[in-house]
Amino acid sequence: MTVQPMVWGVGTSAYGSFPERRVESLAWDAVAEAVRDAGISPGEIDAIVVGSVFGPPGVATRVQRGLGLPGVPMWTVENACASGTSAYHEAVEAVRHGRFGCVLVLGVDQMSTLFSGAIIPEATDPEGAASLPLPGLYALQAQRYVGEFGVAPEQLAAVAVKNKRNGLDNPRAQLRAVAPTVEEVLASRMIAEPLTFLQCCPTSDGAGAAIVGGDRGRAGDVLVEASAMVSGALWDHRSSDVWGFASVSRAAEKAFAQAGRRPEDVDLLEVHDAFTIGEILTLEALGVAPRGKGAELAPSGHSARDGAQPVNPSGGLLSRGHPLGATGTAQLAEVVWQLRGLAEARQVARHDVGLVETMGGGAAGMDGNACVVTILSVPS
Template structure:
């Protein structure tokens, strides 16, 4: 196994980019990441492109080859990846594996989504899926966890709303975030209900966006002082146990444990976390899976401020999905762009002091009360 590093990171603002195509968004993010790496593009010998909705909304296919060709990357293996919300981070895992195995020297990874189009509606896990046919929409799958978390652990509406307040406050300091205005606890609690008990600001907003990384294998980076090491990058899928426990999330816990094991680290080693806060309750459950607190204590952890910028273990200082916005396939890459920016000490107003180790966690799609895909990456400076 060869060590693998991130040597370039690029991201464009997450917003409604009405005038830009999916290709426009993607090419810009790729350009920024390659420029940041300082590499000549022809030296990048493999590419991984993630988009979830490009095929469905625009009829695109194998868009990765077109996008990468526009920034001078061609000839080597390029694959197009769909793994729901974890598409971008799954692409990172595949690139990591190829580099660690010595199959490639430099890889580009890009996640991009254009989804602010009329009539898209609430996302689901595929139209032919039985649960979709029976009315499951993504916010409902997390509302069901929220109801259960409140019932079993006494988690409160206020504690869940604190996740929105925190992440919107963080997003206000992130120039690429979708939301730049903070919200108050009262605004979160009194906003329109999407699916009980999750109000609108507790659900991440859709956005258009793209993020990219250039990865390098160990021997190739000796000259690069801004290189950030990837200590672990794991991709898992659900186990679909029945009866499934919606709040002691086995797939979430197993994935985090696996990443810690591969990195030879634990929760006490982390200086910051980017996690998949598609909904407020999700962040609370991920705290527990990540071992930032005991199972059932996640609501109290956010309420006491431990996960705010300046707290014991800041979570989603980028604003997370709730503040930064969620262009589906871009999210998993954007999380790692944030961790890399923080570990380089280049995050300005939202910089976490003295960061050495950061973790990025992402999840995608529902099946039988479980996630279909989950990724956890640990990086260090």
């Protein structure tokens, strides 16, 4: 017998640059809100799964100690940018199969104390040996995409304009300045051609949490229709897809099959837009747009907050920020708030079905470390 997983509660810290704060204090902000939101006491938590990439050794244990939950089973997941949603996926499966009745999911990272710019690649990986940080890898994606489909620079920039405009209404977002125009995005400093500064996510600190349990018949609990996680496959000159595409596509295929849905059934999406090209390719890999047509969604208004399928109403990674382990849990929180109709100025009109996609960056010649796609809905 299996159990229907539900998200009982969510919470996040603010997202930004907080080098003066202890990393576990960011986690406590998120967990405290999630516990209150779920309407439970900490003593009802049966297990803890933590997603973190650069958290110091023992950060999960220090968080656990601060929560006053000694002896509760706890483990840490590292799957690059998909660490938070990988932790969530493990919690969903643990509840589904009856291992635990109530699982706390936490994603947390503090990047500001480690990096002043792009993440330095691991020297023992092929990308690191070639001095290819992620902005360069995404830039190669963009160059190939532009070469194959003739996409204009303005179409790439439109993604940044949309998401940064959305971020103005997110009080927890890191970047809340005036939304730039397409011309200002393209005129900003070149980072890795064709990606300019305003097409790249910031270095961020933050935490997000979710409480996952079974169906308890409580108003506000959100149904987990599907959760799929895939690991990266080998990626080299024999691969016909651009880097990262196949991982997202495989995870999406599994999630849609599990939920019995199609891409057009989804009302809103939070996807991994660390760079503008990332959102475009992800929407194609998810099946929201045909190949070569993803770049049309932002300029046409399809993915705008008042469009047919809003994408990243939170502001996405480009505006909210990208503390790697905490990104997936922030996406989850946004979709839960949207489905409940509680996103305030960010609220989208149609909000019955939401999708979260998080893809972990590439390493060691793979088409990504991991990808998680989850589909959530309001119980009928």
